[in-house]
Amino acid sequence: MTDPAQWSQEQINTGLALRAWSYYYIHSSIRDTTTCYQPLIDLCAEDIIWSHDGPRDERVPTYPGVIHGKQALADMLSWEDDIVGELDLLDPIERPIEFIAEGNQVVALIAENYRIKRTGAVVRNDLAVVVMDFEDHLITRMRIIANLADYIETHLGVGWSVRA
Numbered sequence: 556m557t558d559p560a561q562w563s564q565e566q567i568n569t570g571l572a573l574r575a576w577s578y579y580y581i582h583s584s585i586r587d588t589t590t591c592y593q594p595l596i597d598l599c600a601e602d603i604i605w606s607h608d609g610p611r612d613e614r615v616p617t618y619p620g621v622i623h624g625k626q627a628l629a630d631m632l633s634w635e636d637d638i639v640g641e642l643d644l645l646d647p648i649e650r651p652i653e654f655i656a657e658g659n660q661v662v663a664l665i666a667e668n669y670r671i672k673r674t675g676a677v678v679r680n681d682l683a684v685v686v687m688d689f690e691d692h693l694i695t696r697m698r699i700i701a702n703l704a705d706y707i708e709t710h711l712g713v714g715w716s717v718r719a
Contacts, residue, residue, distance in 0.1 A: 564659065565658070568660075575687070575694060579592075592629060599697075600693040603625060605621070660688050665684075667679075676709045678706050685700075
């Protein structure tokens with residue numbers, strides 16, 4: 556077994572990224588909004604910058620563009636519970652999360668399925684990219700880049716995403 560004192564910065568940050576994203580998905584499984592996100596929030600710097608890029612529609616509650624700070628992150632994650640009923644990774648054996656690290660940055664490539672509470676429809680997101688920056692073993696910036704068109708169409712009950 557490798558001595559953690561000999562791990563590279565990339566190895567440490569990849570481990571932290573895996574831990575953070577695991578907390579996010581664990582929370583979505585048990586849906587305890589009072590405490591479940593706390594381990595994820597604890598991995599973030601006080602002045603975390605969290606952004607979620609993707610299409611917007613004023614008729615659908617989409618993620619805010621950019622939020623600043625742990626409390627704003629906690630508020631946003633609580634808000635998400637009202638919109639997304641279940642968030643499940645695709646079968647990890649079929650499509651595991653890929654982590655790419657360089658210096659203080661880790662990029663995660665993710666495929667996921669989730670259910671929209673309003674319609675009960677399941678949405679598949681074949682690729683989301685999560686870019687995490689680290690400083691002093693804390694996440695200072697997290698940027699999620701995902702195509703939210705299927706989410707928006709499914710929420711509205713229109714478009715190609717809605718299939719029988």
